[in-house]
Amino acid sequence: MLRIGMMTETISRFTGMKGALKVIKDLGFDCADITIQKTGENRKLTNYFSGKDYKKKAQELKEYADKIKLPLVQAHAPFPSYLDGKPRYNKLAWKKLLKSIEICGILKIKHLVIHPWNDHTNEENIKFYKKVLPYAKKANVVVCVENMWRWNKEKEQAKPCSCSFSDTFNAIVDGVNSKYVKACVDIGHAEMFAHMKYSARKMLEEMNERVVCLHIHDNDKIHDKHWIPFRGSINYKDVVKGLKKINYKGDLVAEILADPEIDTFEKGLAYWKENYRAMRKIQSMMK
Numbered sequence: 001m002l003r004i005g006m007m008t009e010t011i012s013r014f015t016g017m018k019g020a021l022k023v024i025k026d027l028g029f030d031c032a033d034i035t036i037q038k039t040g041e042n043r044k045l046t047n048y049f050s051g052k053d054y055k056k057k058a059q060e061l062k063e064y065a066d067k068i069k070l071p072l073v074q075a076h077a078p079f080p081s082y083l084d085g086k087p088r089y090n091k092l093a094w095k096k097l098l099k100s101i102e103i104c105g106i107l108k109i110k111h112l113v114i115h116p117w118n119d120h121t122n123e124e125n126i127k128f129y130k131k132v133l134p135y136a137k138k139a140n141v142v143v144c145v146e147n148m149w150r151w152n153k154e155k156e157q158a159k160p161c162s163c164s165f166s167d168t169f170n171a172i173v174d175g176v177n178s179k180y181v182k183a184c185v186d187i188g189h190a191e192m193f194a195h196m197k198y199s200a201r202k203m204l205e206e207m208n209e210r211v212v213c214l215h216i217h218d219n220d221k222i223h224d225k226h227w228i229p230f231r232g233s234i235n236y237k238d239v240v241k242g243l244k245k246i247n248y249k250g251d252l253v254a255e256i257l258a259d260p261e262i263d264t265f266e267k268g269l270a271y272w273k274e275n276y277r278a279m280r281k282i283q284s285m286m287k
């Protein structure tokens, strides 16, 4: 059976990083995804890794995860990876990306998701991931490109950017052509293009063996909601058909964000339990 996991992000804001791992374990998940950056605070690493002693902290975290028998399988790097016309930010972002790869190496995390440069050509993105490649090899970490979107304010719908569809996504992964650069399909992002008759299933089937990890969540097929699966409009029966068709053997990782109503740990716990049940359901659908 495929393992199910969730990210530390929504939990760690109440518990800190180690506490989040404990909660993920106690909820019953099989594995965890480490959020190296705080969501919504694009210029900061999560407090846990922000200091100069990050290597020591990563080592401690690895020992703790081993102790509670929770495999760390995936991580999310800081983003955006690049901003046009912001050389200072880009210099810093590059340093943080390399630091994230190093952290994953220490944590023995296999898959690190690094966002592409959204508005850049395939060639520019290939160049970017090729630049990352030696560091990924050194740390023995597979860097995963993620499908993204831009927002059309007038039409109130997603508009395509780099990797929104399998053509650019495949071109980048194939252009780098290394076992250290593969794909993370974000199910929710793909489904935001329903207005263009696109779907996560289509993306999965067109990308096939390039897909090594997933971001699983739900939405209204318009906005990027990051809801718990089955709360929105995404047809997970269809997604599972796509996963089975490509013989997906990776982990099933939820990328849910905290509901704004969740302001206490207790409220969070009920929410994460629902997430756990939803992910077990997807896991059983994969049998």
Ligand SMILES: [Zn+2]
Binding pocket: 146, 186, 215, 255
């Ligand atoms: Zn994602």
